[in-house]
Amino acid sequence: MKEKNHYHDSLETKNKDCSTHLLITAPTHFLDDVRDEIENKYKVTYAYGASYSQLEEVVSEIDAWIVDPGANYKIDLNILGLSKKLKILVSPSTGSDHVDLNYLNDESIIFDCLKGKEHIIKEIHASAEFSFALLIAMIRNLVPAAKYASDGFWREKEEELRGIELNAKTVGIIGYGRIGKKMARYCNAFGAKILIYDPYQEKDQDWITQVNTMDELLMVSDINTVHVHLDESTRNLIGHREFGLMKKSSYFLNTARGGVVDEEALIDALENNLIYSAAVDVISGEQEEGISSHPLIQYSKNTKKLLITPHIAGATVDSQYKAFKFALDKVDDFFNL
Structure with missing residues (x-):
């Protein structure tokens, strides 16, 4: 409970x-x-x-x-x-x-x-800032590193904690709304190459490459990050097929809604090394009892491949x-x- x-x-x-x-x-x-x-x-x-x-x-x-x-x-x-x-x-x-x-x-x-209240939400930065922080935490293994340090380990865990730089990586942003736009700016500031996929928005910066299909983005991105609203058109937007298109060395981030991702497919992708690592701030059934037994939470207990935070992106x-x-x-x- x-x-x-x-x-x-x-x-x-x-x-x-x-x-x-x-x-x-x-x-x-x-x-x-x-x-x-x-x-x-x-x-x-x-x-x-x-x-x-x-x-x-x-x-x-x-x-x-x-x-x-x-x-x-x-x-x-x-x-x-x-x-x-x-x-x-x-x-x-x-x-x-x-x-x-x-x-x-x-x-x-x-x-x-x-x-839809763009005049208000454009001044709300918490979710975008957190999404970027979670991305950095994922690619640099910050959470397990902090845990090892508190347990008394030091450089002897370096092999497990070696991460990647964001600079020069390709970041694929699915959904170029309020949070997607800010994520693009943050990642660009760190020297990343930015791809976006959004059938309803047009790119507004010369340093962004907009692709016509999500498949194009998934196949070439080093980091794929999802920022879309949950409705029937986006439910299970990322599933077995989509994870299969991603690079095996790629990272996946979801701070949108749990229902946007087929969570069984995410576990399968991590378990079978279809992607390298993932971080999520959202899961399905967040209002339900027994959340500690949720498959993603259970899976995260025994792997460093999956980082989960308790839907705190907007909590400032x-x-x-x-x-x-x-x-x-x-x-x-x-x-x-």
Whole structure:
């Protein structure tokens, strides 16, 4: 079973005399000024870290909900069905796979998220910065190196930890949106050659080479990195066939969504040396119980070929402030506050 967040709100409701009840399950405990602003406008219940069953007890009277996209539950039909007064639900994230959008649509409940809000998300850098950091950690074996040092080993582990330079390598970027563009700039600054594949975007820099098919990119890139939204057109975008096209010396990075990659195919590619190494910040079924038994996590326990982080790409004070302010502004606009 997943552990609960170390910090959690007390589920205390403030400004009870206000008529508009706002539930906030997104983290705000480090945003004191924002909380003061909220408490001047709404009857507000802070519920970051609350369990699914605890939320079932408070959702019936809420008018609005700013959700936590990183919660260990899905905002599904069952809990939404208890929210008889709910008028608007906002997620401070670009993704929406943690919310039952079909129910919201059927019940005419307004939903919004950061997807498509380019004027806001272009100023949010956390996910791109983390993606680049994870890429460097992968090709330089930073995590096992740190573990060896803490265990008292030093240069005697050098053979296991020898990595590659990013300079002069070919980085293939699948998805040239907000994060893809920033990744291209970061990698270019380190001297890498940049290839992009995106049927909906055009290159905007002379130092980028845009290819017409994903196959072209996969076959020549030293590092393949995925930055696309998850929908039915991108589900299992990278599978057995795609891994088979990659160089055996190549590295693979996914900080988009777990469902973009056929995870069984990823394990097979690593196990059979079809690619050299991989790093992911996302896996399938993140809102499900028993995540410790997930096949990727189990596989990572006994290999240095796979580096996994717990979907923390967007987890900075700066980015979460900007994303939450977007969500709060949407709720304010809806209620004309």
